[in-house]
Amino acid sequence: MFKQEETVSFLKELLSINSPTGYATNAIRFLKSAVENIGYETEVTPKGNLIVSVEGEDTNATRGLSAHVDTLGLMVRSINSDGTLSLTKLGGPLTPTLDGEYCDIITRDDKVYTGTILSKSPSIHVFKDASKKERDIDNLVVKIDERVENKEDVQKLGIQNGDFVAYDPKVTVTESGFVKSRFLDDKASVALLVSILKMLKENGVxxxxxxxxxxxxxxxxxxxxxxxxxxxxxxxxxxMGCIGLDLECTEYEVSICAKDSSGPYDYELTTKLINFAKEAELNYAVDIYPMYGSDASAALAGGANIRAALIGPGVASSHGMERTHVDALKNTFELIKKYIEN
Incomplete structure (x- = not known):
């Protein structure tokens, strides 16, 4: 049974932990503790991935389920003469949505300074191009919430090139069931897998x-x-499932991806998932995502000899200000449950 309040509460807590790709240690530590408290043993790979093993009825067969805890983010590219920070992207954030966002600058000795991501023309009263200037990565800077006037002032704080910059997820859950936050890709699915682990342990099956x-x-x-x-x-x-253009998926459904940028997913496994969704009378959509890749794509590219498939809750405005609905979480949970029971 899907425990909505419990899953959303866990998701909110996970979303509050900065984990831009390459700096996910704190989120993994949080997950590790949560899963061990449920009653599982865990291992962390040299790369930093967390693996949780569950024994099945057939111990000769092993299936994997993956979700990623790393998020989009930024990194300090250089320190400017006026004390602002130039940036480089981690992953593919939709940079126009970052103008005006609050952020944390994380130094190599784990000091955290706050700041704001701003356009280089941040004031309509001063800059003639303030409303027209492109909000690409080269035209955005971080203004640090410290009294700094030059590069040397910033360096004295311990900030340097290569420091991570994590921006505010802005988590909101509405009474109508919408979950609004950055990084639902893919912390929503991480929360769902933790709920699956908890269900297995509580049911003793x-x-x-x-x-x-x-x-x-x-x-x-x-x-x-x-x-x-x-x-x-x-x-x-x-x-996650994408939304827009000619795609069928909505914020209320579980998406079953037939093909992404890496090519088609396994025919038999994808067909089974579609049939499971039909049998369970779930709201689902089958779609193709030509500008998308997943952990399954990475495993296949890495040479894994596996069948692979991809599902997830429908998420609007991906890599920007994302939104999903608890119905999508429930439908995804039920499809995962059906998959591991068969």
């Missing part, structure tokens, strides 16, 4: 096969699950 849950840390830059345990023969990536 073994899944049909061994399961290995992989919480990855570099998905946003393409190699999150490039390595997976060798005993996995089938991998279900739980990520």
């Amino acid at each position: 073994k899944p049909k096969t061994n399961l290995k849950f992989i919480f990855s840390t570099y998905e946003e830059v393409g190699h999150g699950a490039a390595w997976i345990p060798e005993d996995i023969t089938e991998l279900l990536a739980v990520d």
